Structure formats: C-alpha cells, structure tokens
Amino acid sequence: MHQPLVFLESFDSTRATANDAEHHPNRAQAQTEALLYxxxxxxxxxxNTYGMDSVSVLELADALLSTRSEALNRGKDRTARARLARARPVLVSWFGADNLLSACAGQFLRVEPGAKFRLSGWAPIDDDHEARKELAAALTRYQGDPRHLPDPPAWLGRDHPQLAERFGILLRLAEYSGRRDAGYASGAAQVQLGDYLDHFTALGNGTVEELAERRGCPADIALRIRQEISRRQGLVDLGKRGWAHDLVANSSADDLGGHEQIREFVDTLYNAVLADSAGAQAGFMSSVPRADDRVELKQVNALALETIRSRRGLVPAQPGPQRAEASIPTVSGVFTAAETLPGLPLSALRQLFTTYWELIADADRWPSWQDSCVRLNALLEETTRQRTRAGGPTNRPPGSGPITGRLREAWAGHLAVLQGLLPDTLRADDGALVLAARHGGTDYAQLLQLEDLAPDVRANAFAVGEHLSGLAAAVAE
Incomplete structure (x- = not known):
C-alpha cells in the first residue's frame, strides 16, 4: 500500500533544547503526533539532520524499532511477521551523501563560524571539535552495509553514557534505512529559506497586515518581524537559520521576547524547506511548546504558515479574496495537558507503539484499518491536487463541493474504525482523534481534527499544528 509521507515539525528539537525536565513536552509532542499520523x-x-541530532526523533526511533523487534520476537504467524518486516513507519532521507551515517558525519564536521552545525542532541560536545571529528571519523568508516556498522570511540561510553546510547540508536536507524524502500537520498527544496525571507521582506505594509490578519497574528508583530529581518539582509546569511538562533543567544533581556518570535518565524520556514527536500506530500507544521506557553509564538508560527502559502502561490500575495483552497478542510491539531481533555485512556508512550505494531500483526483488525487508510488518504491527496491547481478566486461558499463532502465522510469513517479497533487506547468522536500519554512524569494529550481550531483552543494549547498540503508540489513562481 502506498503510504503518504508526512513531515512533523515537532521533530526539530533545536528549537527548544530537550535535555531537561522542563522541556519534556517537546519530546512527548513529537511521539504523540507521530503515533496519530x-x-x-x-x-x-x-x-539526516533530525535523525542524528533531534532528541525527539532519537527517542521515537528507539521506541518504534524496539517495539517492532519485540513484536517480531513474539509473532508466530509467518504472514503477520512478514507484514511487520515490510512496514515502513519511517522513511529516512539524507542530503549530499551516500547514506545516512555519511551525511551525519558531515554535520559533525561543520564547526566553522557562521556555518557551524549546532548540536542539540549532542550538546555536551558541541564545542569539542576533536570529539566531533572522532565521531565523524567513526561514521565515515561505514560503507553502507547494515551488517557492518561502526563502533563508537571508547571515550564516548566512558565520558558520555547518554550520548553513547544515542549513538547506538543512530546506528539502528542507519541499519533500518539500509533496508529496501526505507531510506533514500533527497534532493534540494524548490523554495529555500532565503527565498521565503526575500519574499516576506519584499511585501508592502498592507500585504503583511493582510497575511497577519488571516491567521490571527497582530499586525504590529508581523511588521516588526519584517523590519528586523530586513535590517539583517546583507549582514548575515539569511539562507541559514543559525543567524536567528545567534540573535536569541546574544539578546539582552529587553530584546529577548521579540528575537524569539523572529526565531520561531524563521524555524517554521526552515522546516517547510526540509519537508520539501524530503519529498513529503504534507507537513504537520506545529508551534513548539514552551514552559510559559506564549500565545505570541503560536501567532508567529501561523504567520509563517501564511507566508509559506503566499510564496508558493496557494493564497494571493496581495490583499484580496483567497482561492478555493481556503474552503477545503484540513487537519489541525493541538498538544495540551491531558487534564484539559478529561476521560481519555492514558498510556505510556512505549505502550502506544506496541499497540501500533500489534494492529499491523493482527490478521482480523489489519484489513479494515488498511482499507480505511487507503480511502482517507486518497481523498487527502485529491484535496492536495485541488489546492495546488492553478485558478482564480472561487465563488463557492466555504465547505461546499463534492470533494469536501467525501473527505468529511472518509474522516468520520476512519475515526469510527479506529475507535472500534483501539477502544482502550484513544478516543475518536465529535470529529476529533485524541490520545493521552505520560512522559517525564506528566500526562499530555494530542488531538487531530479535520477543521481549523477555534481561537480559544489555539490560545490555551501548549502547541498548535496544521497539516500543510502540497509541500512537494510544483511551486508557483
């Protein structure tokens, strides 16, 4: 079965370092979003960027691959084991290299000022150039044969046991990516980060205000972001997002909040570039949960999504009526405290992935789930084609047309199937798919629905997300 490829922005853990307790929400968000998709x-x-350096992705890979191994060891039925072995929940890509580990080695070696690859998952050795060089040397010894993976340097386990564990997970991910149809070399994105920023800074005041108004972002925030980015044109390489992270790192207390908004804006655009490069049919672009839950960061994230649409020609760059794309429902989501959605079944994250593999292995439940997935995803792809099709404004009222009705029917049908198959794992009613999980001693909930989110829901959530279709489609120039 063809499975649509989705890019999850929550995999980007460099946006908020995820190595201590207060940032556990970021890591739980990535896994709950992953499971629902x-x-x-x-x-x-x-x-390769997130496969190597995102703590969220490394934890996800560990959970997925470990629970699959357990399912394979438990399974006695040959057909079920074959389905488990063929399943490709993750597709790994790498850019500018022959395989995943070679691409990761190149990231370790990027230490030059202005072009340095900042390590998040490997933060203890970020400034240790010799350690980075030794890890790169170990990875470059890999010749692409998953049966002969490299050994880590001896000092890694002695001095940094947590990093040694991450090295082991990375090797397992590399072994997985070497299997048929599990890994591939990616191409360059059709629209680069610098293209998005050049587009945004070239817009007039009225157009920026219009983009902001569409997404509930205050106009003064949008105009200030454009002004601050414009001031840095020619002074920094806007095409590499490191400048926005440097801006925050070097901020005074008075400037910190505004500079973090710029970083959020730039990071969202950057992740759209990565999604495009990976060939994803869609991206679930979501704001990052912060300890203080600032509404402004969600507003800036939404402004970035509208900027992506504007540059890609999915909505008019100038003020005026929007295209038919706005009338087609899309998947939206929230990540929040589980207590805000009472009555949910609660599971450990690892158990959720065990449940996923058990569903694949179950000969009775698997066919109905797959049939429903095929129908839903065929309609989601059809909406992608309709959104990206050239054409002017529509006179149809929002929510009209045969594609909308069939998509809503397929969505409701899929929720009913999942509720019947996994009654003790999730809740699927009132048009929403919801699950709760415990991570770091705290209970979180993730919701997906086929509608835009109400303003009060956006404001009260830890993080909000939106399914941005057509990332790999042709770009309007």
Missing amino acids: LLLGHSLAVN
Missing part, C-alpha cells in the same frame, strides 16, 4: 496510514519523514 501513523494511525492515519502515513509514513514519517526523517532527514
């Missing part, structure tokens, strides 16, 4: 029948795009 897997249940929709998608595969998850993991590129």
Whole structure:
C-alpha cells in the first residue's frame, strides 16, 4: 500500500533544547503526533539532520524499532511477521551523501563560524571539535552495509553514557534505512529559506497586515518581524537559520521576547524547506511548546504558515479574496495537558507503539484499518491536487463541493474504525482523534481534527499544528 509521507515539525528539537525536565513536552509532542499520523496510514519523514541530532526523533526511533523487534520476537504467524518486516513507519532521507551515517558525519564536521552545525542532541560536545571529528571519523568508516556498522570511540561510553546510547540508536536507524524502500537520498527544496525571507521582506505594509490578519497574528508583530529581518539582509546569511538562533543567544533581556518570535518565524520556514527536500506530500507544521506557553509564538508560527502559502502561490500575495483552497478542510491539531481533555485512556508512550505494531500483526483488525487508510488518504491527496491547481478566486461558499463532502465522510469513517479497533487506547468522536500519554512524569494529550481550531483552543494549547498540503508540489513562481 502506498503510504503518504508526512513531515512533523515537532521533530526539530533545536528549537527548544530537550535535555531537561522542563522541556519534556517537546519530546512527548513529537511521539504523540507521530503515533496519530501513523494511525492515519502515513509514513514519517526523517532527514539526516533530525535523525542524528533531534532528541525527539532519537527517542521515537528507539521506541518504534524496539517495539517492532519485540513484536517480531513474539509473532508466530509467518504472514503477520512478514507484514511487520515490510512496514515502513519511517522513511529516512539524507542530503549530499551516500547514506545516512555519511551525511551525519558531515554535520559533525561543520564547526566553522557562521556555518557551524549546532548540536542539540549532542550538546555536551558541541564545542569539542576533536570529539566531533572522532565521531565523524567513526561514521565515515561505514560503507553502507547494515551488517557492518561502526563502533563508537571508547571515550564516548566512558565520558558520555547518554550520548553513547544515542549513538547506538543512530546506528539502528542507519541499519533500518539500509533496508529496501526505507531510506533514500533527497534532493534540494524548490523554495529555500532565503527565498521565503526575500519574499516576506519584499511585501508592502498592507500585504503583511493582510497575511497577519488571516491567521490571527497582530499586525504590529508581523511588521516588526519584517523590519528586523530586513535590517539583517546583507549582514548575515539569511539562507541559514543559525543567524536567528545567534540573535536569541546574544539578546539582552529587553530584546529577548521579540528575537524569539523572529526565531520561531524563521524555524517554521526552515522546516517547510526540509519537508520539501524530503519529498513529503504534507507537513504537520506545529508551534513548539514552551514552559510559559506564549500565545505570541503560536501567532508567529501561523504567520509563517501564511507566508509559506503566499510564496508558493496557494493564497494571493496581495490583499484580496483567497482561492478555493481556503474552503477545503484540513487537519489541525493541538498538544495540551491531558487534564484539559478529561476521560481519555492514558498510556505510556512505549505502550502506544506496541499497540501500533500489534494492529499491523493482527490478521482480523489489519484489513479494515488498511482499507480505511487507503480511502482517507486518497481523498487527502485529491484535496492536495485541488489546492495546488492553478485558478482564480472561487465563488463557492466555504465547505461546499463534492470533494469536501467525501473527505468529511472518509474522516468520520476512519475515526469510527479506529475507535472500534483501539477502544482502550484513544478516543475518536465529535470529529476529533485524541490520545493521552505520560512522559517525564506528566500526562499530555494530542488531538487531530479535520477543521481549523477555534481561537480559544489555539490560545490555551501548549502547541498548535496544521497539516500543510502540497509541500512537494510544483511551486508557483
């Protein structure tokens, strides 16, 4: 079965370092979003950047691969084991290299000022150039044969046991990516980060205000972001997002909040570039949960999504009526405290992935789930084609047309199937797919629905997300 490829922005853990307790929400968000999209029948795009350096992705890979091994060891039925072995919940990509580990080695070696690859998952050795060089040397000894993976340097386990564990997970991900149809070399994105920023800074005041108004972002925030980015044109390489992270690192207390908004804006555009490069049919672009839950960061994230649409020609760049794309429902989501959605079944994250593999192995439940996934995803792809099709404004009222009705019917049908198959794992009613999980001693909930989110829901959530279709489609120039 063809599985649509989705890129999850929550995989980007460099946006908020995820090595201590207060940032556990970021890591739980990535895994709960991943599980819900897997249940929709998608595969998850993991590129070499996040496959190596995102704590969220490394934890996800560990959970997915470990629970699959357990399912294979438990399974006695040959057909079920074959389905488990063929399943591709993750598709791994790498850019500018022959395989995943070679691409990761190149990231370790990028230490030059202005072009340095900042390590998040490997933060203890970020400034240790010799350690980075030794890890790169170990990875470059890999010749692409999954039966002969490299050994880590002896000092890694002695001095940094947590990093040694991450090295082991990376090797397992590399072994997985070497299997048929599990890994591939990616191409360059059709629209680069610098293209998005050049487009945004070239817009007039009225157009920026219009983009902001469409997404509930205050006009003064949008105009200030454009002004601050314009001031840095020619002074920094806008095409590499490191400048926005440097801006925050060097901020005074008075400037910190505004500079973090710029970083959020730039990071969202950057992740759209990565999704495009990976060839994802869609991206679930979501704001990052912060300890203080700032509404402004969600507003800036939404402004970035509208900027992506504007540059890609999915909405008019100038003020005026929007295209038919706005009338077609899309998947939206929230990540929040489980207590805000009472009555949910609660599971450990690892148990959720065990449940996923058990569903694949179950000969009675698997066919109905797959049939429903095929129908839903065929209609989601059809909406992608309709959104990206050239044409002017529509006179149809929002929510009209045969594609909308069939998509809503397929969505409701899929929720009913999942509720019947996994009654003790999730809740699927009132048009929403919801699950709760415990991570780091705290209970979180993730919701997906086929509607835009109400303003009060956006404001009260830890993080909000939106399914941005057509990332790999032709770009309007």
